[in-house]
Structures are given as C-alpha cells and as structure tokens.
Amino acid sequence: MITPNILLVEDSDFMSMRVVEVLEATHGMSLTAVKTAEEARTRIETGDFDVVVVNYELPDETGIELADSLNAGDEPPEIPVILLTGRELEPIAKKASEKGVTEFVYKGDHAAADMDVLANRIKVVVDAYVDTD
Template identity: 70%
Template sequence: MTAPKILLVEDSEFMSMRVVDALESNHEMELTAVKTASEARTCLETNSFDVIVVNYELPDETGIEFAGSLNKSGTEPSVPIILLTGKKLEPLASDAVDNGVTEFVYKGDHAAADMDVLANRIETVIAAYGTTAA
C-alpha cells in the first residue's frame, strides 16, 4: 500500500515539525508542509493529496475560509479537509461543515496522543473518501 499523501497547512514551525515527524515516523504517511493558504493553493495546482490538514488560524485567512474557497459549490470536497485547532470546536463546527471541513482535531498540548488522534482521523477519511493522490 502506498503511503497516504497529506498536505499540511500550518503556520507554526513547531507544530508543523511535530505533525510531520509524528505522522511520517509513526504512521507511515507522506507529508508536504506549507505555512499559508496561498502556498497551499499553489501546491494544489501541481500536486495531488489524499487529505488536507489545515490549521484554523493562518496568516492570510482562517482554515474555514480556505476550505470554503476550495469547496465553493457547497458539495463534498474532492479532497477531505481536516481542521486542526486549539480553539473550542463547538462555535466553529457549523461554519466549518458548511464550508466543506470533513473532520476536526483539537490540538492540545501536542502530546503523542494528539498525533495518534490526527492519524486516526486521516485514516478514517481516507477509508470513507478513498485515495486520490497519484
């Protein structure tokens, strides 16, 4: 089985390194990390991914706005989007789902358990949506 290809959109260098290290080392996933929504759009023009993991707070827009821009039609996204946030999920959930976010992961203290939860959510959405990356 080919390693799932994940696009990580995370502006925090610490968090980005933590996610990449944990998912590549412990869960055999292939990650591409960018810091902004704009960089992610550029990356998506020439690359295919199985899942996009996006932080809620980005320098140029929110993760929800980014998801909405990829999913303007209001239908299910062609690539599942997981929102990674340190904020309370309840106030964000409805708007996030309306904009095409598939799943949510709370990033707490960056413990190994948080990375296991993220890996599980990635595997779950790939099982539901299938793999599309070539």
C-alpha cells in the same frame, strides 16, 4: 490501505515539524508542509494530495476559508479537509462543516503526544473519500 499523501497547512514551525515527524515516523504517512493558504492552493494545483490538514488560524486567512475555497459546497468534497485547531470546536463546527471542512481535531496536547487521534481521523477520511481504484 494506501499511504496517504497529506498537505499540512500550519504556520507554526514547531507544530508543523512535530506533526510531520510523528505522522511520517510513527504512522507511515507522507506529508508536505506549507505555511499559508496561498501556498496550499499552489501546492494543490501541482500536487496529488489525498487530504489537507489545516490549522484554523493562518497568516492570510482561516482554515475554514481555505476549505470553502477548495470545496465550495461540493459533496463529496473535492479534497477532504481536516481542521486542526486549539480553539473550542463547538462554536465553529457548524460553520466549518457548511464551508467544506470534513473533520476536526483539537490540538490540545498533540504537540507532545503520538497524534493517534489525528492519524486516525486522516485514515477515516481517506478511507471514506479517496478512490483507491
């Protein structure tokens, strides 16, 4: 498997630092972190990312709105987006899927855990959508 190049869009410094630290050290992934959807779009234009992991709530818009602007209904998605949220998933899942979100991960207590669920979702999405040829 390739080492996934991940763009993390998370406005919480603590959560961002924790996700980057654990996914890089424990799961061998490469992450770039930004705080806003606007920063994410700029990085995507200039970088080569395999997947975007985005918090639901951002200072300038929601993660769903960012996914919609990146993928605009493309199937397969231009860039896979994993929504990382502390919100209950059921009420937002259908709309998020329609707007370009590829996968969901509930934050729950991930800040104190080894983030196996998030790492697994990233690997599954990369295997499914990233051309490694």
